[in-house]
Amino acid sequence: MKDHDQFKLRPLSTPRSIRLVVLRRSAENDSIENPLGGHLVEVDVDCPPSYVALSYTWGGEEPCEPLVIHNSGRAKQQLLITPNCAAALRLLRRSLRRKTKKRRSLSVWIDAICIDQASDDERNAQVAMMAEIYQRSKTVVVWLGQDHAPTTWGSLACSKPLALFPRLSYDRGRNDGVKSFAARIALKVCNNDTLHRLRLSPYWTRVWTLQEFAHKNSAVLCRDSRLFVFSSLARLLAVAPKDESVPSQQGMDLHVDLYEWQAMATTRPFRAATNQLRRVLTMQASEPRDKIFALRALSPGVLGKMTVDYRKPVGEVFLDATRLMVEEEHSLRVLYFSNRKKTTAGVAWESMPSWTVDFATTDSEVRGSYKYYYTSLCAASGGAKSHFSFSGDGKRLTLRGVCVGRVGSFVSDIFPTKSQCVEGRCVADHKDMTDKDDESEVKHPFSHDCESPYMDVLGCFMTSVTSTVWAGPKLDAMGRSLYELLWWIIQRPKKYEWSASMSSTSTSCSSSSNKAVRGMSVVSSLVKWDSLHCGCQCRVELRLGRLFYTIDRKAGFGVVGVREGDAVCLLAGMDHPFILRPCKGEAGRYEIVGPTVFAGAMGGEMWPADEDELEYFEIV
Known part of the structure; x- marks a missing residue:
């Protein structure tokens, strides 16, 4: 038998109204056994x-913990909330009992409680105001979760002195004395376990928390119910060692960047639309549309023009x-x-324009040298300058440019992301074309230092050509x-210079077979040099892509989807350069495949010097 009726929200009286949960100081211990309760009040977001x-x-x-709503004039009603939300509310309720700062009540805005999730109309209106709701709050309380929140305020106190130094001292790439001294002292004193658990929090991987976090008074809720203002912690995280193997690292870095950006009180837009899109794509949201709606406040001039509508198809x-x-950028x-x-x-997706970005994709693999930030x-x-236009229905994108080649029959296998090499040596199979009757296969081994079978892919590709x-x-x-x-892929991003004289190539080879070996030897020596001087640039830049030759014998390296007949x-x-795929039976229309690196064009x-030589490409 239920003690309380199931909770039902009344519609808000005005479009600018919001709800707040009022927590009151409990006379009992704030244990799990003590039920959570509070009042709901409606207020004007403008005052x-x-x-x-x-x-x-x-x-x-799943919402499974009860929150009892004690509204006057109505029977007690029960609302189910998630355990993570309940844990945060208990700590906030406990904070009302602290001897140094006793309070009778605390008003809290919580999306899951204060927005009627069953009403699309209210949800649309409230989500459109969420940036205002967070910015008008006295403090944004950041709850990292029971397993990741700092145990006590004192475990982070070491970062307090860092707030005394200018933010400029923490820019990456600088090695001034203030930065070195502050980082060395703070990191030595700070609780490393606390920092490690904090870094692992799934909080940093959620896209909605970006907008919420960008508040000058953001504070981390500790498990002792005290708040730690993030301004000091941001300095520590800026200089702390990075662990890129941790999925939440990129998200945490983006949160810190956002916090520092708003703290500088600049009118310069954050440009979350494109510049940060690489990192935003890896962040998560339970509702796919939120990958866009959650960025409206961070990109007011672009995504801020999107109307929040959860009825609209994803x-x-x-x-x-x-x-x-x-259009806007x-x-x-x-x-x-x-x-x-x-x-x-x-x-x-088969009926969507090929140029549409899937903002909620689970494809988070880092690409090679054709990636955006190169x-x-x-x-x-x-x-x-860019030249584009959209059709009346907004589904066809017309671009201006020039076709410089068509992909021929030589297309390599996909280069792997991570791999191991057998005994540090790769072997390429090749048939000696000097003797047409000799069908025996000759294996040409070559050593390298990168310990990656991407050389096997390269070897097979070269063998198919020769x-x-x-x-x-x-x-x-x-x-x-x-x-x-x-050479462009390996050398261009690096300051070290490589020359062919470093190659172990033999100059006495004359057969077509030995020409292939000679080419492989040059590549092998280039990779060996790269491993010693550049940190295996080849392995990084060739991952998740394919080598190809155009019909007129030009080499390129592009996305996985490239295939014979595509246009460069x-x-x-x-x-x-970009790979475009001609639409069958529709002259002048193409599907976009992706970017590429193309020899002699970068x-x-x-x-063309004369723009009259440019043609139009309609992308569908």
């Missing part, structure tokens, strides 16, 4: 009483967001992310093109 806003994660938990939300990023860079796998369920090294379109193309000017040109491509295009406003060498 609210003092309140705190709780920032936490739902974490996929695919349409993503389509509108991609189009807005192009006057940039095509968001298209770098359109090649991520489309994994969001419930979206008919654009500063490229100028394939010669610095030309087994098909006769020795002569064409094969020599293909070898030079591949060498130029690999230079597009105005894009730093990398510095604008193939961009």
Whole structure:
């Protein structure tokens, strides 16, 4: 038999109204056995009483803990909340009993309680105001979870002195005395276990917490019910060692960056739309549309123009967001992310424009040298400004550029992300084409230091080329093109200089077989040099991509989806060349495949001097 009726929210009286949960000091111990209870009050968001806003994660938990609502004039009603939310409320209730700062009550805004989740209309209106709700709060209380929150306020007290130093001292890449001294002292004194558990919190992986966290008075709720203001902790996290193997590391870095950005009180927009999209794509949300709606406040000039509507199909939300990023930023860079796998369920991706970004994709693999944040090294379109237009229905994107080649039959296997090498040596199979009757296979081993079978992929690719193309000017040109491509991939991002004189290549080889071996030896020596000087740049830059040759023998390296017949295009406003796939039976229409690195084009060498030579590409 139930002691209380199931809770039902009354509709809010005005569009600018919000609800607050009022917690009152308990006369009993704040144990799990002591039921949580509070009052719900409706207030105007434009002139609210003092309140705190709780920032936490739902974490996929099922609501199972009761919160008793004691509203006057109505029977007690019960609302079920998640265990993580209940743990935070108990600590906030316990804080009312502290001897040094006793209070009778505390008003809290909590999304799961204060928004009627069953009403799409209210949910749309309240989510649109969430940035205001958090910004108008006295404090944003950050709850990292029972397993990750600091045990006591004192476990983080070591970071307090860091707030005395200017933020500039903590910029990465600087090695001034203040930074070194402050970091050395703070990290030595601070509780390392506390920092480790804090870093592992799933809080940092949630996209909604980005907007909530960007508040000058954000404070971490400790398990002793005390609040630790984040301004000091941000300094410590900025200089603490990074562990990129931890999934939450990128998210935590982005939260810290956001906090520091708003603390500088600058009018410069954060540009969360594109510049931070690489990191935002890895963050999580239980509702796919929230990958866009949660960024509205951080990108007011772009995503802030999106209307919050949970009735709108997910695919349409993503389509509108991609189009807005192009139109409002006057940039095509968001298209770098359109090649991520489309994994969001419930979206008919086959009928969506190929340029639409799946913002909720589970594809989080880091790409190779055609990745977005290498654009500063490229100028394939010669610095030309972007030229684009959308069709009336917003589904067809027309770009201007030039086609510089078609992918031929030589396309490599996919280069792996991580791998091991057998005894540090790779073996390439090759048939000696000098003797047409000799069908025996010759194995050419070559050593390297990178310990990765990506060399096996490269070896098989080279073997397929030398087994098909006769020795002569064409094969020599293909070898030079591949060498130029690999040199750009390895050398361009690095300050160290490599020269062919470092190669162990033998100059006495003359057969087509030995020409292939010679090419492999050059690559092998380049990789060996890379391993010693650049930290295995090859392994990093070739992962999750394919090598290919165009019909006219030019080498390229692009996304996994590249295949024979695709067009290699230079597009105005894009730093990398892009692979486009012609639509069957529809001249001039293409699907976007993804960015590529293309030999002889990365510095604008193939961009026409006369713009009249440019053509139009309609992307569907």
